[in-house]
Amino acid sequence: MGSTGEGLGRRDLIKRSAALGLIAVPTMSFLSACASGGGDTSANGPDKGLVSKENPFGLAKGGKLDVVIFKGGFGDDYAKAWEAAFDKKWGTTSSHLGTQEIAAKLQPRFNGGNPPDVLNDSGAQMIKIDVLAKGNQLADLTPLLDAPSLDDPNKKIRDTLIAGTVQQGSQGGKFVALNYVYTVFGLWYSGKLFKEKGWTEPKTWDEFLAICAKAKEAGIGGLAHQGKYPYYINVVIMDLIAKKGGLEAMKAIDNLAPNAFEGNPDALAAVEAVYEVVEKGYLMPGTNGLTHTESQTAWNQYKAAFIPSGSWLENEQLKQTPDDFDMKFLPVPLLAGSKLPFTAIRAGANEAFVVPEKAANKAGGLEFLRTMLSREWSTVFAQQANSLTVVKDGVDPGVKLRPGTQSAVAAVKAAGADTFNYLYPDWYSEMDTEIQNASNELMAQRIQPKEWIKRAQAAVDKAAKDPSAKNNHRS
Template sequence: MGSTSAHNNEGLGRRDLIKRSAALGLIAVPTMSFLSACASSSSGKDEEKSKGKVTKDNPFGVAKGGTLDVVIFKGGFGDQYAIEWEKLYKAKWGPQISHLGTQEITGKLQPRFNAGNPPDVIDNSGAQQIKLDVLHKNGQLADLTELLEAPSYDDPNKKVKDVLIPGTADKGFIGGKMHALQYVYTVWGVWYSGKLFKDKGWEVPKTWDAFLTIMKEAKADGIGGLAHQGKHPYYVNVMIMDLIAKTGGLDAMKAIDNLDPKAFVGSDAAKQSIEAMYEIVEKGLLMPGTNALDHIESQTAWNKGKAVFIPSGSWLENEQLKQTPEGFDMKFLPMPLLPGSKLPFEAIRAGAGEPFVVPEKAKNKTGGLEFLRMMVSKEWSTKFAQEANSLTIVQDGVDKSVTLRPGTTSAVAAVDACPVEQRFDYFYTTWYSEMDETIRTASAELMAKRIPPNEWLKRAQAAVDKAAKDPASKNNKRP
């Protein structure tokens, strides 16, 4: 996937697409083996001995020289953007920078966390991310409150929190404190080929019935209606959860994040939504074989015209650059509406994704914090847009001269059409990883026709009820 956060928050867990005039702001060799990590284990008191003078331009007291250890999830956004960032960081602070781009975040980094020798900056994303709530419970994440309160890089008279799109920092809060900088402003929904729609004479479907009609017509022509990334049910959950939020309104979304005893069982919105998704399965509108495919396989089949629709976040375009045919004209589609939906068609899930963290026991924690501060500068935000074809959480964070690709342009247009109060985003994927995994597994079973909708609802509610019994859950609350 792209970010978590493409496959998670996945992802995901990932990946302000907002009015540009208002606020644009979307297997490697390890640097150290397990044994050498143990040999150089840090106790957490082992930060760089020398510290620079604390000033408004250097709020964390970064020292010149030294080292900086950076690990980046090399998923939908690649890692070239980070390599460009590192050049800028090195030019200012002069450290020797160790860079690792990988999709094996847990495999490469769990031993280092265990040994007390984690990197200084981590893009902790993808299907193999280390769960943020687990790292938090183990006390392994630095508190980023001081980052929010620090002077911003571009204008020291403003704090970092003041240059971010309102609300985007909230996604990084766990247990009442900020522990992750969710950097990419992502739009989630369904995607299609503008060329295919033009060739077939199809109109953009705004209702669920119109959505199904297109898929039925496609099936008659030998084309799958919906492809999904079967091995990563995070993606089909994008559709399920969007349907619940749009059908039941923001209260239905918050009921899930707040572990309501009727979040799923007893929720008419959840019942209607899961039954609607199951209708796609029952009517044979899935692309054949999609349940057994990973994200790249299913997305590539979609690019080849074997399916009309596919769910994803807005990292999709960058992730599929090599597989997307010329003239494909990638387009974003907000989730079509079920009858009686409380939110309009234009309502979309949009928010922060792709969590960057600084470990509590990082050798150069001050350097890690400064790296994150520079990430929310306009220069670094623009560099990300150029290299990753996505926008960031930085307000007005992309130089106006940057040309965006069709899919990203389409996502920006969708945000333009959606008032801020009608944008929504789920937090449970970050707050309760075990609950998230249980719901994903149930969704995979549903799409494979191994369980019916009522069983899905029971399993999802059981996951909510279990999470609610965790004492730590009392610190997570959406108003």
């Protein structure tokens, strides 16, 4: 597929999926080695190390590194392991904050000119990346892309990344956010529940509705969703649009086309399909008023057949998931006349890591991100967070993955080149919020599908008036 952001090349996908069937415990060997050239601070002043191929950003030995991690679905144990290894290699002293209150805790620091050196900016309370970029608060990460890979110094970092990673993290043509996690989006179900009920994985929307009807007859919900965060139900709506209308329908939305929603029968069909679930009473009772973890926990208790989410779901629900639950991933089923196949999935780079422009140790932040893109640190993440990264072949073979992650890997392999990913949530956060708000109203039956379309198009038209929009375009 090239590097346009629609997805991976088939060869990369198959190689990556084969490698990810097993994971080994990393040795952390190179992380504990000394960096040649990093110890001489005389070349670039007292706060600089000697720039070399092994130390491309001139990081000095010693010093402090301030790291803030969103402690959500992936937890933050992986980051603590990273920090310990980084400190051992560079002699730094890392401070660590794991929190879900990103905006509350970090906005005052950005405003005060003392942001951290590395920030995992994610979650419902994140500071919007486009807002930070417009305020010139983020460092240009292009030097990171041009730095040598730790695994193969003859390769640049940019050549080790899955296609689409750079575009996903670019704002106005500048690369400012490393979206580190390779996330698969869709529906999820319990293999145990389906086996007990004799249900077969649905491939069409009619088959999906039929299982929802059977679930209702059995006294459980057909579909649970994270009602307080309509981001999740938009996974279903937007995937239906992309699969029915094809990649051109997706690109029209990202490119803010005047007919992205209004005048697009595929978009209306997608919204009407989701609304049918509401009208027929197939929603899990009360799901509209629940948080993500509340709905997901109810689903883990077999109170609903399906739930939408990204592939962080398994790790986020580790403590709530029964041992024999057998978590399974399901591509969003097809509407009649869809242009993409059932196996097509939304998959791509997510979970932004940034280095603030005013970071006290910018060299440390850049080197931290470079080391994140090594196979060893990628393996640490896969082990600790049960998710894939954007590093090609980024995990060592060895230990078996959990059922949900195995299922996601299988889906990636089955999709081949048929992967897609929207860019508008990163490029136009206000537009994304307005579409989410419309979905909240839709699921509560306060508006009808045609009104949803009208509101979504209004959000697109508003975003198109932003002067910076001209710098964001996908072909």
